[in-house]
Amino acid sequence: MTVPYKISYFLIFFTIPLMGAFLLLFIRFLFLENKHHIRSYNYNGDNNDNNRNNKRLKKYFILSIFLYTSAIIGFIFTLSSFSSWNYLPIELTTIGSIIILLFYTFYQLIIQFEVERKKQVFKVRKNKNKKYFIQSPPNFNNGIILNNNNNSNNRDDQSNIKENILLESLNSSNSYEEQIEEEEEEIDNQETIEYSHPSENKSFYYYNNQIDPRLSFLERCKKRIVYFIKDIIETIKFKPKLSIILILISLFISIMIPVLLNDVCICSHPMNVSTSFTRKLFQDSYCKNGEICFLYLTLPKDPSTSMILQIHTFNKPLNIIITITTTNNNNSKDQQEEVIISKFNFISMSRIIKDYPRYISYIDFNGLKENTNYSFKVNFTSKEIKSGKQVLNSYDGVDQFKFKTFPNQSDSMVKFVSGGDIVINKDSKDLAKHASTNFNPDFIVVGGDIVYEDGIGSCYKRWDEKLSFFNTYFNMKISNSNGNGSYLFLKPILLSIGNHEAGAFYQTHKQVPFYFKYFLFELDGFKDGIDENKKSYHIHKIASHTSITSLDSCVVSTWNQQTQWLDDQWSKEEFNNTNKLVVYHHPIYPAWNLDGLIPESGREAMIPIFDKFRVPFVFENHEHLFRRTKQLKENKIVYNNSTTTTTTTQGTYFAGSGSFGISPTNTIPSDNDESLPWYLAKRSYCNHLWYITASQKEILVEAFAPNGDRIDKINYVKN
Numbered sequence: 001m002t003v004p005y006k007i008s009y010f011l012i013f014f015t016i017p018l019m020g021a022f023l024l025l026f027i028r029f030l031f032l033e034n035k036h037h038i039r040s041y042n043y044n045g046d047n048n049d050n051n052r053n054n055k056r057l058k059k060y061f062i063l064s065i066f067l068y069t070s071a072i073i074g075f076i077f078t079l080s081s082f083s084s085w086n087y088l089p090i091e092l093t094t095i096g097s098i099i100i101l102l103f104y105t106f107y108q109l110i111i112q113f114e115v116e117r118k119k120q121v122f123k124v125r126k127n128k129n130k131k132y133f134i135q136s137p138p139n140f141n142n143g144i145i146l147n148n149n150n151n152s153n154n155r156d157d158q159s160n161i162k163e164n165i166l167l168e169s170l171n172s173s174n175s176y177e178e179q180i181e182e183e184e185e186e187i188d189n190q191e192t193i194e195y196s197h198p199s200e201n202k203s204f205y206y207y208n209n210q211i212d213p214r215l216s217f218l219e220r221c222k223k224r225i226v227y228f229i230k231d232i233i234e235t236i237k238f239k240p241k242l243s244i245i246l247i248l249i250s251l252f253i254s255i256m257i258p259v260l261l262n263d264v265c266i267c268s269h270p271m272n273v274s275t276s277f278t279r280k281l282f283q284d285s286y287c288k289n290g291e292i293c294f295l296y297l298t299l300p301k302d303p304s305t306s307m308i309l310q311i312h313t314f315n316k317p318l319n320i321i322i323t324i325t326t327t328n329n330n331n332s333k334d335q336q337e338e339v340i341i342s343k344f345n346f347i348s349m350s351r352i353i354k355d356y357p358r359y360i361s362y363i364d365f366n367g368l369k370e371n372t373n374y375s376f377k378v379n380f381t382s383k384e385i386k387s388g389k390q391v392l393n394s395y396d397g398v399d400q401f402k403f404k405t406f407p408n409q410s411d412s413m414v415k416f417v418s419g420g421d422i423v424i425n426k427d428s429k430d431l432a433k434h435a436s437t438n439f440n441p442d443f444i445v446v447g448g449d450i451v452y453e454d455g456i457g458s459c460y461k462r463w464d465e466k467l468s469f470f471n472t473y474f475n476m477k478i479s480n481s482n483g484n485g486s487y488l489f490l491k492p493i494l495l496s497i498g499n500h501e502a503g504a505f506y507q508t509h510k511q512v513p514f515y516f517k518y519f520l521f522e523l524d525g526f527k528d529g530i531d532e533n534k535k536s537y538h539i540h541k542i543a544s545h546t547s548i549t550s551l552d553s554c555v556v557s558t559w560n561q562q563t564q565w566l567d568d569q570w571s572k573e574e575f576n577n578t579n580k581l582v583v584y585h586h587p588i589y590p591a592w593n594l595d596g597l598i599p600e601s602g603r604e605a606m607i608p609i610f611d612k613f614r615v616p617f618v619f620e621n622h623e624h625l626f627r628r629t630k631q632l633k634e635n636k637i638v639y640n641n642s643t644t645t646t647t648t649t650q651g652t653y654f655a656g657s658g659s660f661g662i663s664p665t666n667t668i669p670s671d672n673d674e675s676l677p678w679y680l681a682k683r684s685y686c687n688h689l690w691y692i693t694a695s696q697k698e699i700l701v702e703a704f705a706p707n708g709d710r711i712d713k714i715n716y717v718k719n
Contacts, residue, residue, distance in 0.1 A: 420621030420658035428661025448498020448585030455503030621658025
């Protein structure tokens with residue numbers, strides 16, 4: 001299993017400020033090694049030097065506060081992300097946030113007020129062997145660098161001046177002075193250890209709270225903790241009001257950050273960051289109390305005799321009654337039949353979607369007639385949360401829905417569009433409008449990377465946006481001929497799982513929060529919930545002469561886990577004589593080269609099966625561009641002329657590469673691009689959809705750009 005993308009996303013928010021903090025420490029080590037200068041206390045030098053140093057150190061201080069604070073907030077953001085994605089409990093995140101911010105606050109208080117505290121207790125004392133030295137009381141950790149340079153008269157003059165300096169407290173009292181005298185007597189009785197640097201004539205004086213470097217590591221840690229606590233207490237005594245205010249602010253921030261960042265969503269294409277707080281405050285909800293949020297069909301194994309209806313609601317369903325009216329193609333009233341379906345299954349999404357309630361109901365339409373128009377109404381009764389009343393749900397003002405089962409005759413024709421890697425923008429809307437208006441497909445195929453929520457449950461609104469997109473552009477809302485109301489004509493959806501549905505390749509079912517719940521392609525074995533081991537690959541007979549198989553390109557299932565199943569399915573009488581089409585996400589013939597674990601293992605596992613069962617077209621995605629291979633068999637070219645659009649030879653075209661609005665440009669591919677790898681016929685960065693028209697003897701595959709121009713065409717004639 002590879003590392004999910006969501007971990008990479010939140011690490012960005014943590015590592016950037018953390019790298020800045022490390023850079024700051026590096027600068028400090030190179031240019032500001034003397035910590036007394038960092039703390040704005042210069043023992044030697046004139047006032048001009050001090051002023052210059054203070055200005056420089058003020059800038060350094062502001063930068064350090066900014067970077068350290070950013071690193072800490074980034075770390076807390078990381079913890080919040082872990083708790084939002086069920087890696088850590090929110091309680092542990094909050095406790096960690098409190099500890100980190102309080103420690104940081106105490107540390108900054110100690111650093112900022114250490115010099116002022118020293119000024120209250122430092123004394124300049126004479127010593128016969130030295131011009132001067134500064135003695136520190138026991139409650140300070142750091143030894144003080146003393147100047148013992150007598151080589152110049154200027155130094156002597158400065159020393160004589162320093163002997164008269166009194167670093168007394170601004171608010172000193174008699175009792176405080178008596179305390180200082182007692183501390184000085186204790187200091188006189190202490191042993192002073194002098195260390196001399198070989199290159200400089202400086203001395204360091206260690207006092208009774210200075211950590212002895214000869215102690216063991218654990219002992220030094222214990223003493224450091226004790227001295228840190230003492231410094232905290234002394235700092236609070238020195239600035240009680242300010243300290244308490246800052247501590248309260250830190251507590252407030254440390255609690256509010258996990259709360260405000262709870263249920264964080266980080267999704268890509270486009271990159272978006274939101275939390276439960278911002279979604280409720282700034283984003284409209286697609287799912288409202290007392291209404292049907294979404295209603296759509298998914299493609300079953302045999303769409304000529306069945307369909308699967310899925311309904312999203314805010315309220316928990318109590319009863320669903322579907323009234324289906326069967327009408328023949330000429331709409332004569334004497335041929336109408338009415339069937340009532342009251343059996344349904346549902347699940348709650350409360351473990352994944354925490355902002356609002358969400359329920360998904362599944363209704364299986366079985367025993368339908370082929371190539372027949374159906375009209376149905378939904379009586380959806382649930383319990384309204386606030387009032388407790390029974391309410392009747394509606395869907396966007398529509399109370400009637402229609403669909404058509406697929407034909408199953410040898411002379412029938414079926415049409416569908418295929419694309420992948422969807423980003424909602426002008427190009428994707430133009431592609432969808434053109435396909436719905438000019439092609440009118442029987443169903444829609446999306447080969448993965450549908451919403452880019454990256455396996456994060458709190459990014460559920462990305463799915464709501466795409467479901468709304470499908471309903472707007474493919475499920476057509478049509479006014480009734482009598483002018484009374486309107487109905488929604490539903491087109492079933494077929495999907496393949498992509499890496500952004502799971503957050504990465506080689507994941508488990510548990511890493512996929514939405515895909516296996518939002519899109520069921522069979523309801524066999526459905527009891528109280530959805531089987532977590534449900535297959536991520538499935539087969540569909542879309543006509544008597546054509547089938548389409550959706551495979552998993554190593555997102556949840558590897559290629560080798562699907563080969564035996566695929567061989568068994570295609571060997572069955574039901575599918576053996578069909579034109580076999582395939583869709584999946586990651587290409588095995590990539591646009592640039594053949595390297596990579598997934599392409600290499602895919603060619604090794606799948607090419608023998610594709611060749612054995614004479615697969616004419618495979619629709620691949622993932623690469624965010626347009627590309628189509630030459631006709632290949634046994635990993636070799638069997639038809640080399642890319643300009644010819646009709647072929648009767650055996651071999652497979654690998655088309656697609658997933659660019660349903662995600663490509664930044666729309667460059668029409670050239671027929672004579674000499675930079676292409678040996679196996680490619682065309683390649684360019686161009687958003688597109690594939691239009692597929694399949695009959696018993698012929699399959700026409702065309703690619704269209706957002707402006708409606710056809711950019712590729714292959715007409716496969718079965719011999």
